[in-house]
Amino acid sequence: MEMRAGEEDIEIAEDMTPSVVPLSYALHDAFLHSHCSSCFSLLPARVRDGAKAIAAARRIEMDENGKNDSTLLEAVLCLVLTNAVEVQDNEGRSLGIAVYGPNFSWINHSCSPNACYRFIISPPDNVLPFRDDSRLRILPAGTKSDNGVHNNIEFPKGCSGSGPRVIVRSIKRIKKGEEVTVAYTDLLQPQEIRRSELWAKYRFICCCTRCIASPPSYVDHILQYCVHCCCDDFPIHDQIVSETGDEATRKMTDYVEEVTAEYLAIGDPESCCKKLENMLITGLLDELLEVREGKSQLNFRLHPLHHLALNSYTVLASAYKIRASNLLALHSEVGGLSWEALNMYRISAAYSLFLAASTYRLFCFESSLLASVANFWASAGESLLALAKSSAWDSLGNCGFPVLNLSPLAEHKCSKCSLLESFEVNLSFGQDQIRKADFDSVSNRFLDCFGSLLQKVWGFLIQGCRYLEVFKDPTDFTLDIWDFDVRFTHNDVDFNCWANKSASEIEDLGYVDQWRMNIFKLGVHCLLYGGNYLLQDL
Numbered sequence: 287m288e289m290r291a292g293e294e295d296i297e298i299a300e301d302m303t304p305s306v307v308p309l310s311y312a313l314h315d316a317f318l319h320s321h322c323s324s325c326f327s328l329l330p331a332r333v334r335d336g337a338k339a340i341a342a343a344r345r346i347e348m349d350e351n352g353k354n355d356s357t358l359l360e361a362v363l364c365l366v367l368t369n370a371v372e373v374q375d376n377e378g379r380s381l382g383i384a385v386y387g388p389n390f391s392w393i394n395h396s397c398s399p400n401a402c403y404r405f406i407i408s409p410p411d412n413v414l415p416f417r418d419d420s421r422l423r424i425l426p427a428g429t430k431s432d433n434g435v436h437n438n439i440e441f442p443k444g445c446s447g448s449g450p451r452v453i454v455r456s457i458k459r460i461k462k463g464e465e466v467t468v469a470y471t472d473l474l475q476p477q478e479i480r481r482s483e484l485w486a487k488y489r490f491i492c493c494c495t496r497c498i499a500s501p502p503s504y505v506d507h508i509l510q511y512c513v514h515c516c517c518d519d520f521p522i523h524d525q526i527v528s529e530t531g532d533e534a535t536r537k538m539t540d541y542v543e544e545v546t547a548e549y550l551a552i553g554d555p556e557s558c559c560k561k562l563e564n565m566l567i568t569g570l571l572d573e574l575l576e577v578r579e580g581k582s583q584l585n586f587r588l589h590p591l592h593h594l595a596l597n598s599y600t601v602l603a604s605a606y607k608i609r610a611s612n613l614l615a616l617h618s619e620v621g622g623l624s625w626e627a628l629n630m631y632r633i634s635a636a637y638s639l640f641l642a643a644s645t646y647r648l649f650c651f652e653s654s655l656l657a658s659v660a661n662f663w664a665s666a667g668e669s670l671l672a673l674a675k676s677s678a679w680d681s682l683g684n685c686g687f688p689v690l691n692l693s694p695l696a697e698h699k700c701s702k703c704s705l706l707e708s709f710e711v712n713l714s715f716g717q718d719q720i721r722k723a724d725f726d727s728v729s730n731r732f733l734d735c736f737g738s739l740l741q742k743v744w745g746f747l748i749q750g751c752r753y754l755e756v757f758k759d760p761t762d763f764t765l766d767i768w769d770f771d772v773r774f775t776h777n778d779v780d781f782n783c784w785a786n787k788s789a790s791e792i793e794d795l796g797y798v799d800q801w802r803m804n805i806f807k808l809g810v811h812c813l814l815y816g817g818n819y820l821l822q823d824l
């Protein structure tokens with residue numbers, strides 16, 4: 287079965303379902319009063335009845351056949367495995383799983399989907415009626431009318447019941463009768479990984495336009511194949527690159543996974559930062575590969591938009607942030623480490639920002655990346671605001687920065703772009719007013735402002751970060767990104783430039799307030815664009 291747009295065209299960013307209540311769900315401990323068993327008491331009656339029926343059926347089977355036939359249990363398990371979705375909070379953290387009825391679970395997958403979904407989370411004991419006037423605007427294939435009935439299957443329209451609700455929303459314009467699809471897997475992964483995940487979990491091979499494109503689309507090419515190979519002695523023949531490139535990518539994948547797993551298990555963010563940044567800068571040196579006569583050293587490097595590079599930025603942003611908070615905690619005991627903590631916050635925010643700008647570039651070629659890019663802008667905004675508000679600046683004495691009050695955001699209007707005004711119009715006249723027709727103009731104005739603020743702070747944010755210093759402008763990917771070594775050799779970067787200066791020297795430069803204020807403004811822009819405009823309004 288598949289779901290299609292009902293009897294009208296659907297514009298971009300419209301809710302296509304009311305908030306749908308789960309048939310069954312199991313959330314992690316954070317949402318439970320006691321331990322896991324408490325979730326069973328919350329299961330809707332029909333699921334408990336179903337479980338009793340299964341138990342009864344098993345008893346009969348066992349009595350009749352003298353053996354434990356697991357067919358029915360397998361069927362139920364398959365149903366859950368096929369239809370359960372991971373419930374996530376606004377920041378993408380996994381909260382558990384839930385199974386929904388047909389108006390959600392009949393939606394098929396595409397790697398270039400036209401819809402996405404979001405959850406409304408409320409505590410498990412909250413069973414108060416939920417006001418929701420949205421209509422169900424998608425129907426099973428073959429259904430003629432939108433009266434909510436299909437082949438005697440009543441589509442639940444009621445809004446009562448507990449559990450995380452899900453709402454399906456369009457991310458592209460969908461024509462009447464066109465199939466509605468969502469992503470079952472992370473769309474920023476290369477095709478090979480998407481394919482193997484979908485096969486392992488659902489046993490199907492995706493044949494969407496993105497997957498069957500030949501040659502692969504720009505986005506898939508760059509996410510998967512953009513690995514550069516060079517050798518000091520002589521030029522590398524293309525043949526050798528393609529033969530050894532896959533092997534090199536596998537090795538780099540193992541390396542990134544190993545470093546990330548070690549970081550998560552042992553919690554040494556410093557070693558994690560060193561290892562990942564070294565890998566991004568120097569790439570993989572492979573001495574075992576034979577080139578012409580004898581052995582020679584090949585050097586493989588990742589394009590900054592390669593999926594392994596993107597994964598590394600996420601880990602680096604987190605590891606630098608942990609380093610900063612560890613230092614601040616130590617600062618209260620030891621003192622004098624706050625400037626170093628500021629450096630860590632700075633680089634963490636720089637990686638967050640770089641990730642948002644990188645995925646935005648991919649989004650320009652693959653519009654279904656909208657939800658990912660929105661989340662990255664929002665978290666870059668949050669990192670920048672946390673940096674601007676950090677007490678670590680206090681080590682610089684009185685830097686004159688006003689006490690920040692982020693709520694309401696309305697106080698932080700930008701005279702150049704109208705992001706905030708758009709929301710005000712939206713709030714007073716209803717969502718349709720800033721409609722998506724404005725998308726290009728809102729985005730262009732945001733990018734203009736973003737670019738000019740970035741120019742003022744990017745140098746400060748990346749100072750001392752060996753990898754990011756290569757990118758003089760994170761929105762410009764036209765530079766010869768393979769030329770890392772040359773740049774490092776000729777640029778003689780002082781890695782400890784800021785860390786070596788005393789707080790008063792920095793203050794004398796007179797830039798501190800300006801940096802802090804511009805970082806703050808940049809954060810507000812990213813949060814408004816990603817968190818408010820792309821995620822909620824668009």
Ligand SMILES: C[S@@+](CC[C@H](N)C(=O)[O-])C[C@H]1O[C@@H](n2cnc3c(N)ncnc32)[C@H](O)[C@@H]1O
Pocket residue numbers: 287288368369391392393394395396488489490491492493
């Ligand atoms: C949540 S269900 C979707 C509804 C399903 N088509 C049905 O009729 O019940 C997931 C299952 O649908 C099928 N499916 C979803 N997307 C697909 C796709 N793009 N190509 C092939 N099969 C797909 C797979 O069998 C998958 O296990």
